[in-house]
Amino acid sequence: MEAESDAELVRRCLAGDQAACARLVSRHARMAGTVIWRAVRDRELVEDLCQETFLRAFRALAGFDGRARLSTWVCSIAHHVALDELRRQGRRPRFEEERPDEAAPHGERWSEESSGADPLAEAISAEDAARVHAAVDSLPDRYRLPLLYAALQELGYDDIAMMLGIPTGTVKTLVFRGKALLRERLAP
Amino acid sequence: MNARRMDDAAIDAALQRLPEWEAPAGFAARIAALQMAPRAGRLQWTPLLLRGLGIAACVSVAAWVGAELLHAGLVESATAPGALLGWSWTLALGSLLLAWQLVRRSGLFRV
Numbered sequence: 001m002e003a004e005s006d007a008e009l010v011r012r013c014l015a016g017d018q019a020a021c022a023r024l025v026s027r028h029a030r031m032a033g034t035v036i037w038r039a040v041r042d043r044e045l046v047e048d049l050c051q052e053t054f055l056r057a058f059r060a061l062a063g064f065d066g067r068a069r070l071s072t073w074v075c076s077i078a079h080h081v082a083l084d085e086l087r088r089q090g091r092r093p094r095f096e097e098e099r100p101d102e103a104a105p106h107g108e109r110w111s112e113e114s115s116g117a118d119p120l121a122e123a124i125s126a127e128d129a130a131r132v133h134a135a136v137d138s139l140p141d142r143y144r145l146p147l148l149y150a151a152l153q154e155l156g157y158d159d160i161a162m163m164l165g166i167p168t169g170t171v172k173t174l175v176f177r178g179k180a181l182l183r184e185r186l187a188p
Numbered sequence: 189m190n191a192r193r194m195d196d197a198a199i200d201a202a203l204q205r206l207p208e209w210e211a212p213a214g215f216a217a218r219i220a221a222l223q224m225a226p227r228a229g230r231l232q233w234t235p236l237l238l239r240g241l242g243i244a245a246c247v248s249v250a251a252w253v254g255a256e257l258l259h260a261g262l263v264e265s266a267t268a269p270g271a272l273l274g275w276s277w278t279l280a281l282g283s284l285l286l287a288w289q290l291v292r293r294s295g296l297f298r299v
Contacts, residue, residue, distance in 0.1 A: 022220035029216060033209030046209050051219055058223045132202030151203035182199060 006070035013061055025054050028071055031154055032078040035163075038148040039082030041137060049085060053078045068162055071154060076163040079145075086141065093141030095164045095174060135185045143178030150175045239290055246287035253280040 004023065012020035033050045037043060057077050064073055086093060136144060149160045150171075157175075161168040257276050 016224070018220045018224045021223050022216040025219045026211070026216035029211040030208060033211060037209045038206070043209075047212065047215070050209070050211070050215075051222070054219045055222065128198060129202040129205045132199055133206065136203070148203070148206070151200075151206060152208075179196070179199065183196070186199070 007066060010061060010064060010066075010070065013058065021058065024070075028074045029054075031071055031152070032074050034152065035075050035078040035149065036082045036085075039079065039141075039145055040085050045085065049081050050078070053081045056081065069159070072159040072162055075155065075159065079149075079163045091141060093145060095142050095146070095166050095170070131186065132182070135182050138185060139178055139181055143174055143181055146171050146174040147178035147182070243287050243290045246283045246290065250280050250283035250287065253283065 004020075006024075006027075009020050009024050009027070013024055029050060032053050033046050036049045036053065037046045040046070040049065053074065057074055060077070064070070068076075083093065136147065139147065146160055146164065149155050149163065150157070155163075157168050157171050161171045164171065253276055257280065260276075
């Protein structure tokens with residue numbers, strides 16, 4: 001049986017179909033939860049914030065115009081719920097002030113080289129991975145979040161730009177600079 | 189690799205290994221039920237209205253009987269049949285009690 005399209009799912013949710021609402025949540029919960037987890041870094045908070053994300057999404061569903069993919073739209077709400085939590089903790093990440101960097105690559109996604117079943121991803125030791133993760137955690141939020149979102153296969157630069165409310169070029173710049181900072185911090 | 193500088197590919201590979209969140213069992217069903225709860229609330233207008241009408245009716249009966257009793261007490265002589273007076277008091281108190289119970293259970297004054 002062909003999977004129900006997002007548009008059909010949205011239409012049924014708006015009509016009050018509870019089963020369709022549950023399907024919409026189960027289809028996008030992993031991504032929304034992962035975005036939140038990467039942003040707030042506290043696994044204990046993810047479930048509550050993910051719930052808040054979907055309740056907000058359902059409240060705003062009538063305004064979903066289908067210009068963006070539903071997954072991007074949900075991730076955008078998840079990002080804003082996470083930002084609200086970060087602000088509550090006294091952190092105020094800002095993304096829009098970055099000037100485009102000529103040195104930043106404006107071509108393919110930087111992470112595509114190592115995506116999927118890349119043997120390198122398997123080969124890197126758990127210790128090295130932990131070092132990288134700790135270094136990412138130490139980055140300022142303005143670089144950390146675009147970098148972590150870009151590592152998600154489902155999110156392209158355009159999706160991240162929509163989530164953060166900044167131009168795609170700025171996202172690429174933030175990712176590029178974030179990665180440069182990361183290299184510095186990982187240098188022996 | 190610890191002793192030397194990590195290259196981009198190694199960093200990318202490490203980022204690819206970041207764990208992703210998995211929703212707990214029943215998460216989607218719970219959110220969908222929560223989402224539907226306000227709709228259910230909106231559909232409870234009819235029973236609420238019926239309860240309100242019931243309360244109004246009981247209070248009206250109690251007030252009417254009370255007024256009649258007051259009138260009887262003031263105007264009629266002390267030789268009026270006590271049995272009828274007793275039944276009237278019972279009806280008035282019963283109506284007030286029923287109204288009170290309806291108010292308590294209706295949630296009309298719940299914030």
